[in-house]
Amino acid sequence: MPFVADAFAALVGLGLGATIALVVAGETRGSLAAPGGVLIAGGRLTGFVGTYLMLVMILLIARMPWLERAVGQDALVRWHRRIGGWPLVLIALHVVLITLGYAQLQKVGGLHQLWTFLTTYPDVLAAAAGFCLLILAGVTSIRYARRRLQYETWWVVHLYTYLALALAFAHQIVTGGAFIGHPLTRAIWIVLWSATAGVVIACRIVIPVVRNLRFRLRVVSVHQEAPGVYSLVCSGRGLSRLAVSGGQFFQWRFLAQGLWWHAHPYSLSALPQPPFLRVTVKGLGDHSAALAQLRPGTRVLIEGPYGAFTQHARTTEKVALIGAGVGITPLRALLEDLPASVDATVVVRASKPDDIVLRHELKELVRQRDGDYHEVVGSRHKIRFDERALRKLVPDIDGRDVYICGPGGFNEMVLAYAAQLGVPREHIHQEAFSF
Ligand SMILES: Cc1cc2nc3c(=O)[nH]c(=O)nc-3n(C[C@H](O)[C@H](O)[C@H](O)COP(=O)(O)OP(=O)(O)OC[C@H]3O[C@@H](n4cnc5c(N)ncnc54)[C@H](O)[C@@H]3O)c2cc1C
Structure with a gap:
């Protein structure tokens, strides 16, 4: 459902524009001309935009049911990662620019000004602690570090991001120059934060608790x-x-x-x-x-x-389901869910026949709908499974929706073959078993 994704992207873009407008509206010719004025304005802008993007990142992984259904969790996590570096860089710039700007204004050194912020400004110390937590979450998400960490360690570090944001919130509202004397800006910012917190609490806590009490x-x-x-x-x-x-x-x-x-x-x-x-x-x-x-x-x-790895993503009346390993299991459920009118071809890849999970169920489902079922069994060195083999198994693949699920490398390989065989990108759907 590209409409939902486009609508969400449009809303995010509008919000970004409104955020920049709020900061710009708060500046005057006088404030910019004052000593350190340009640096301070730059610091405010980077702080606002960085924090706004942080909220967008949180919303992307808030598990909003309608967004998850439309876009798929893997795509949302990809977007979350893609944005990832920007808030950190912008918030770091905010710290540097605001410190240097106020240092110029007060005619003191940068380190002296930083110390003054930390020890005398309300809530700035807490915000600094929050910033350190954000840096930690960012560093542990770098691919090299992420691969060496246990998933659970990485996850706990990420949970601290919520604490980091909570710690940063008060210093913005209490000391932020863009808020003092601007009640409308303050009200909009509080509503934005409260709405984000509300979405997270509703989608990640309330809905699951209520459902599990029922189930x-x-x-x-x-x-x-x-x-x-x-x-x-x-x-x-x-x-x-x-x-x-x-x-x-x-x-x-x-x-x-x-x-x-x-x-x-x-x-x-x-x-x-x-x-x-x-x-x-x-x-x-x-x-x-x-x-x-x-x-x-x-x-x-x-x-x-x-997840969006469902028959609703389908654009044609013909599908090819291609799976390997435990990736066959969602394909089994998907096959069961396809309308009887849909022409289905199933291709499963395994090293040994015993490795084909749910083999009898798959064959039976294909038989019931009069589809085609192919097994490609044997070690990688002996059995060829490339675009030519795929074309032979599914001659009309370029006219089908292709669903792929298997180990990481398998998905990428079949995706490339499908593209080479002329399957349009929007007809290819995949579920990745690791984020
Ligand atoms: C959308 C999706 C659907 C999946 N469906 C199935 C399924 O039907 N059957 C099945 O056997 N496996 C499935 N998996 C994979 C399964 O989630 C992982 O194998 C499992 O979480 C590994 O956890 P572990 O502690 O046993 O192993 P670990 O050694 O901790 O992890 C092995 C790998 O799994 C990934 N992983 C670990 N925990 C998580 C997590 N909470 N979220 C995302 N990735 C994680 C890590 O990237 C790691 O590289 C699915 C994964 C995803 C993302």
């Missing part, structure tokens, strides 16, 4: 599907009212020892069959591997559904 999900059974891959079936109340499409995922939190404090994303491997929900998980690390040991009766909290 009361518990693990019913855990069984092996393939080596290292387990299906978990949970049961709950009121699941018939859960609006979810095949291909979507939830954040799952299992209330068992060592697992309760972190939620992980897993896609449904079948459409809900109230009162049951099923996920199929490959044990890769501490969380996913521990799920095989879960006892029936374990309480489960879910957040979602999320």
